[in-house]
């Protein structure tokens with residue numbers, strides 16, 4: 434068979450393979466798996482050449498999917514994006530999508546991850562050979578409902594529940610969260626929902642027509658309503674915001690004032706663990722913080738010896 438005839442035959446075979454791959458899949462899975470391999474952007478020859486070569490890669494949050502053709506069938510490799518260049522031998526291998534539920538529970542330091550879409554997914558594992566059905570199942574354990582909501586958004590059918598509606602339907606101990614003002618809801622979204630804290634793209638606002646002035650994020654998948662972590666945080670802030678502001682007078686040097694600001698920044702940005710013990714030029718350095726405490730805290734732990742409440746001063 435000459436080369437051009439062989440090429441036409443292979444393209445015809447690829448059309449049949451494409452049709453039989455997608456025909457029996459539920460709509461959401463089919464749309465997602467086609468998106469993974471750029472089926473709407475690449476022509477079939479280009480796409481199958483890539484699938485037969487190094488495969489086609491897509492990122493989903495911190496997940497990296499690589500789809501390739503193995504023995505005539507699609508094979509999906511799923512791993513952390515930070516492990517993109519590591520060989521399979523260097524990683525722990527898994528073949529049961531259910532294992533993803535366990536892998537999603539703790540971060541690299543063994544700390545529990547209360548928010549599945551926080552950018553703290555652990556590294557060091559791989560699912561080297563999943564089917565299309567299995568890879569979507571595994572993703573659903575890592576990032577629940579993200580594929581379904583992504584598809585709803587593409588279809589123009591994402592039902593968004595805004596903050597006021599969520600807050601007003603809370604009961605029990607969370608009943609109080611509707612007390613937060615619009616400005617406080619801004620601070621709430623700023624603290625929990627930006628890309629450095631959550632990989633979802635926030636689509637909810639204070640209410641319809643009252644957009645929050647906080648970046649929505651760049652994530653591939655949308656967030657359609659305030660999650661339980663945000664509602665729990667809102668409860669705490671609601672009670673804290675009931676306190677009246679007071680004036681205190683503290684004595685600090687200019688460098689100490691800046692150090693207090695550095696400490697708050699380092700904790701808020703999750704950088705405390707990165708600051709080396711020897712780096713005493715960093716305000717949030719442990720020895721700097723201990724020096725400040727030794728110098729400015731009294732025996733009761735009051736900054737500059739100023740009590741928090743008037744009664745304490747008596």
Ligand code: SF4
Pocket residue numbers: 548550625626631632633634635656657658659660661662663
């Ligand atoms: S409410 Fe905020 S923190 Fe929670 S999932 Fe949505 S974007 Fe993420």
